[in-house]
Every structure is written in C-alpha cells, then in structure tokens.
Amino acid sequence: MAGEDTSLSGLAGRYALALLELADDKNELDTVAGDLRGLKQILVESEDLRRLVDSPLYSREQQSKAISAILKKASVNELTRRFVLVVTENRRLFVLSDMIDVYLAELSRRRGEVTAKVTSAQDLSDTQQQALTEALKKSMGSKVQVDVTVDPSLIGGMIVKVGSRMIDSSLRSKLQRLQLAMKGVG
Known part of the structure; x- marks a missing residue:
C-alpha cells in the first residue's frame, strides 16, 4: 500500500477533507491538527504501532482496542478520537499517516x-x-x-x-x- 494516493482525490485525501470540514464546522481545526501531529509522532516513534497499523493480520477488534487505548493515553479530543476509530472500523489504518499529512497540508494551504x-x-x-x-x-x-x-x-x-x-x-x-x-x- 506504499503508493497510496495522498492528493485530495485519493483515499487519504477524501478522509482528510471530511475531517477538515467537520473540524471547521466545530471550530476545532487547530485542536485536531495538534492531535494529529501528536499521533504522527507516536507513529514515527513506535515500531509496534506501525506494525499494528500496517498489518492486515490484526483483526478489526484488535486494532480498535489498541487504537482506543492509544487515543485515550494521548488525550485527543472527541472529534479526533471518533475519526480515528471510524478509520479503524473501515480497515483504513494503513493510510492514517497519509491522512494526517494531507489534513495538515490542506489546512496550511487554506491559511496561506x-x-x-x-x-x-x-x-x-x-x-x-x-x-x-x-x-x-x-x-x-x-x-x-x-x-x-x-x-x-x-x-x-x-x-x-x-x-x-x-x-x-x-x-x-x-x-x-x-x-x-x-x-x-x-
């Protein structure tokens, strides 16, 4: 899945754009951006988490339990938590890092x-x-x-x-x- 499309028209882009619109509606753009930066750093630092995210061998339930625990420990806001859990439920965790990149890039672009x-x-x-x-x-x-x-x-x-x-x-x-x-x- 390494060649996943990170443009706004790709899978990561569609999810990121949906999150951006929800965060904008709730005036939580910066809060969500901060949460996503933190999650990205956790992904970079934890080989075990990357394995969990990238491997199709883990069941949806296993991924969901592990991600829920990480989100709770990271104290992310409710919108970010629900978004990541939906991504997990839809078996799209392998693209989470790209979703974060697209969200942050699009937010920056909109702000100039x-x-x-x-x-x-x-x-x-x-x-x-x-x-x-x-x-x-x-x-x-x-x-x-x-x-x-x-x-x-x-x-x-x-x-x-x-x-x-x-x-x-x-x-x-x-x-x-x-x-x-x-x-x-x-």
Whole structure:
C-alpha cells in the first residue's frame, strides 16, 4: 500500500477533507491538527504501532482496542478520537499517516502557510522552534508552519524541507560526506 494516493482525490485525501470540514464546522481545526501531529509522532516513534497499523493480520477488534487505548493515553479530543476509530472500523489504518499529512497540508494551504518539515536529532526547545520559525518566515516571505519530528540517528543538527528545497545540516550527513571524501583519497 506504499503508493497510496495522498492528493485530495485519493483515499487519504477524501478522509482528510471530511475531517477538515467537520473540524471547521466545530471550530476545532487547530485542536485536531495538534492531535494529529501528536499521533504522527507516536507513529514515527513506535515500531509496534506501525506494525499494528500496517498489518492486515490484526483483526478489526484488535486494532480498535489498541487504537482506543492509544487515543485515550494521548488525550485527543472527541472529534479526533471518533475519526480515528471510524478509520479503524473501515480497515483504513494503513493510510492514517497519509491522512494526517494531507489534513495538515490542506489546512496550511487554506491559511496561506508554507509547511516546513524539520527533522532534528533531538527535541527543539520552544525558543529554538520559535527562532527556526522566524528564520524560515524571513527566508520564505510568508507564514510558515513548522512540522518537527525527532530522529536521533542524525546524531546532531537538522534537516529542513520546504517544498522541493532541502537543507541538510545533520552531523550524520557531514560524516557520510567526510567518509566518501576519505575513500577517494586512498
């Protein structure tokens, strides 16, 4: 299912658009967006959860029980909880990550924001995140929504993606470039 369509016309897009409309009707766009960012981070960090979400071997009931427990622990709002449970009931959990991406991208688009995907080696403090947001806003000339994920394998630094542009200042990449340069010397 890796090639799933994430445009608004695809499966993920239809679900995300439905959630966006419901959240807009209830004036909970930002609350739902925050919940979805949290769920996305949990998906990134938990291999067991990814296995549960991606595997067709788990029954609907098993997935539902596990997802309900995660949603309760994450303290998501009622609309987000009901949405994820409907996705689970419809056996569409394997597309949840794409649904989250489409929801957040469409929300940003409607607000005239540019989304910057930032992967850092460790959690950014509020001050660091604010400074990064301001620097990106100045560079891009428009409102910037920063989507931060943590990947300890970067060792240090960060990777920033805005549209088709990418800036990789991670220590891992610098070490890889150095390793390649050293191989060329001998």
